[in-house]
Amino acid sequence: MSVIESLILGLIQGLTEFLPVSSSGHLELAKALLGSEALPKESLLVTVILHFATALSTLFLFRKDVWEILQKTLSRDPSSTTFTFSIVLSMLPAAAVGFFFEDLIDSFFSGNLTLVGIMLILTALLLTIADRSKASQKSLNYRDAFIIGIAQAIAILPGISRSGATISTSVILGLDKSEAARFSFLMVVPLIFGKIAKDLLSGSIFSTEIETVPLIIGFLSAFFSGIIACKWMITLVKKSRLTYFAVYCVIAGVSALIFL
Numbered sequence: 001m002s003v004i005e006s007l008i009l010g011l012i013q014g015l016t017e018f019l020p021v022s023s024s025g026h027l028e029l030a031k032a033l034l035g036s037e038a039l040p041k042e043s044l045l046v047t048v049i050l051h052f053a054t055a056l057s058t059l060f061l062f063r064k065d066v067w068e069i070l071q072k073t074l075s076r077d078p079s080s081t082t083f084t085f086s087i088v089l090s091m092l093p094a095a096a097v098g099f100f101f102e103d104l105i106d107s108f109f110s111g112n113l114t115l116v117g118i119m120l121i122l123t124a125l126l127l128t129i130a131d132r133s134k135a136s137q138k139s140l141n142y143r144d145a146f147i148i149g150i151a152q153a154i155a156i157l158p159g160i161s162r163s164g165a166t167i168s169t170s171v172i173l174g175l176d177k178s179e180a181a182r183f184s185f186l187m188v189v190p191l192i193f194g195k196i197a198k199d200l201l202s203g204s205i206f207s208t209e210i211e212t213v214p215l216i217i218g219f220l221s222a223f224f225s226g227i228i229a230c231k232w233m234i235t236l237v238k239k240s241r242l243t244y245f246a247v248y249c250v251i252a253g254v255s256a257l258i259f260l
Contacts, residue, residue, distance in 0.1 A: 006214035010221025013050035018229040020164025025116045050222045055192040057226035090149035097153045119159025120253030127246040130168035138174040181237045
């Protein structure tokens with residue numbers, strides 16, 4: 001894989017991981033458009049590196065929040081304890097789907113642009129509904145966390161935006177929009193690190209050789225673009241401007257079907 005390809009994939013991952021337009025769907029589209037024969041073989045290692053970069057960008061942006069939550073949880077502060085256990089609870093649906101249906105999930109990431117196109121249009125529908133929901137100051141509870149976790153599990157499908165699905169579900173449930181964005185970005189970090197650990201232990205990501213420089217370029221590209229996209233997304237959620245991304249998702253979804 002060339003440096004240019006890794007730079008492009010890093011930008012796509014960093015921007016689309018936080019913006020509600022589906023990182024997995026856009027990576028599938030990018031692979032199809034780039035037309036590289038080597039890329040699918042390197043896909044797993046590249047995907048792991050890019051997701052690791054965006055997980056780190058999340059921790060970097062919310063480092064004060066994470067540290068404060070950990071400290072207060074250890075001191076048994078009720079609100080922080082609820083938030084921490086809500087994150088754990090939200091992980092369960094996606095972890096269960098990943099564990100029991102791993103082979104089926106892998107089959108979805110094989111250039112199935114029909115699925116990508118349809119799921120992008122579905123993401124647009126979710127964003128439109130969320131943008132029209134009334135503002136609320138409702139606090140997070142365990143029931144809501146589990147429902148948001150189910151939305152995250154469904155978003156494993158390429159084309160459904162994880163941030164779009166989880167933030168939309170949170171807003172539809174009546175959660176405060178700032179809290180919805182914060183919870184959405186933090187809830188995925190443990191899952192990403194868990195998946196990376198699993199791939200490292202299995203050794204599957206080292207089945208093919210790839211040059212170090214493209215990996216570093218891809219990592220840096222995803223990390224810094226992720227920071228920019230995360231900050232931007234929080235502002236957009238507060239201002240109820242998700243409809244713009246809904247329009248984009250419809251265009252991208254239809255384009256995927258036409259490209260097919």
